Structures are given as structure tokens and as C-alpha cells.
Amino acid sequence: MTQERTLILIKPDGVALGHIGEVITRIERKGYQIQDLKVTHATDELLAQHYADKVDQPFYPKMSRYMQEGPIVAMIVSGVNVVPGFRRLAGATNPGEADFGTIRGDFGREWEDGVLRNVVHSSDSEEAAEREIGIWFGK
Numbered sequence: 001m002t003q004e005r006t007l008i009l010i011k012p013d014g015v016a017l018g019h020i021g022e023v024i025t026r027i028e029r030k031g032y033q034i035q036d037l038k039v040t041h042a043t044d045e046l047l048a049q050h051y052a053d054k055v056d057q058p059f060y061p062k063m064s065r066y067m068q069e070g071p072i073v074a075m076i077v078s079g080v081n082v083v084p085g086f087r088r089l090a091g092a093t094n095p096g097e098a099d100f101g102t103i104r105g106d107f108g109r110e111w112e113d114g115v116l117r118n119v120v121h122s123s124d125s126e127e128a129a130e131r132e133i134g135i136w137f138g139k
């Protein structure tokens with residue numbers, strides 16, 4: 001078991017629809033530690049770094065606009081196996097398919113414009129976490 005860090009983002013839909021408290025409650029209820037937290041905004045440049053493996057996807061332009069629809073809450077969260085653990089709390093990428101009881105299943109939905117607004121992001125590996133923490137927090 002390893003103590004590790006992950007980057008969690010509450011995306012613009014999560015902030016706009018008032019789910020900051022719910023997401024933080026679930027992180028704390030699980031016993032993970034919030035090491036840093038800020039309200040910030042994404043930019044084209046930042047997103048191109050963060051989603052470097054997605055910039056060539058057909059959905060990328062719409063997804064980039066979605067991520068710039070409003071403020072984002074960015075957090076560094078630590079805990080034993082927090083990377084897979086928070087991804088289980090978040091649920092499946094498509095909020096229309098995510099299980100109830102997960103953040104995306106409980107607070108996400110399908111949207112008319114086909115954009116997967118799915119409330120939260122979290123890193124998918126320890127290496128990705130360290131890279132993404134550098135992008136969003138510079139540390």
C-alpha cells in the first residue's frame with residue numbers, strides 16, 4: 001500500500017451546479033487529505049498540456065470549451081491508493097452510464113450538445129498525478 005497524491009478537478013458544471021461541497025464531503029468522508037485547493041480557470045494552453053493525449057480527438061474542441069465555461073476547483077489530495085480510490089468514487093467517464101452512488105452517477109447527466117460534462121476529473125496513475133499537479137499547481 002502506498003501513500004500517494006492525485007489531482008482532482010471539480011469541473012465547470014460541478015462548480016456551476018453547486019456540487020463543490022458534496023465532492024469535498026465525499027473526499028473527506030473517505031478519509032483522504034486535501035493538501036491544497038484553489039479556484040481557478042482553465043486556458044487553451046493549460047488544457048493542451050493537461051489533455052496532451054486527447055488534443056487530436058474529434059471531441060477535443062468542444063471539451064476544451066466546456067472546461068472553460070466557468071471556474072474550476074483544483075485540489076491536491078493524498079491518501080493510500082487515492083488514485084484508484086477516487087476514480088471509483090467518481091464513476092464512469094460517461095455520466096449517463098455512471099453508477100448511482102458515484103459522483104458522476106449522482107450529479108452528472110447527459111447534455112443536449114453531446115459534451116460529456118462529468119463533474120470531476122482525477123488523475124489515472126501516480127505518474128499522471130505528478131505531471132498534472134505540476135501543470136495546475138506548479139509543484
Ligand SMILES: Nc1ncnc2c1ncn2[C@@H]1O[C@H](COP(=O)(O)OP(=O)(O)OP(=O)(O)O)[C@@H](O)[C@H]1O
Nearest residue numbers: 059063092093114115116117118120121122123124
Ligand atoms: N467519446 C467522447 N466524447 C466526448 N467527450 C469525451 C469522450 N471521451 C472523453 N471525453 C471527454 O474527455 C475527458 C477525458 O477523457 P478520459 O478518457 O481521460 O476520461 P476520464 O479519465 O474518465 O476523464 P477525466 O480525464 O476528465 O478525468 C472526459 O472527461 C470527457 O469530458
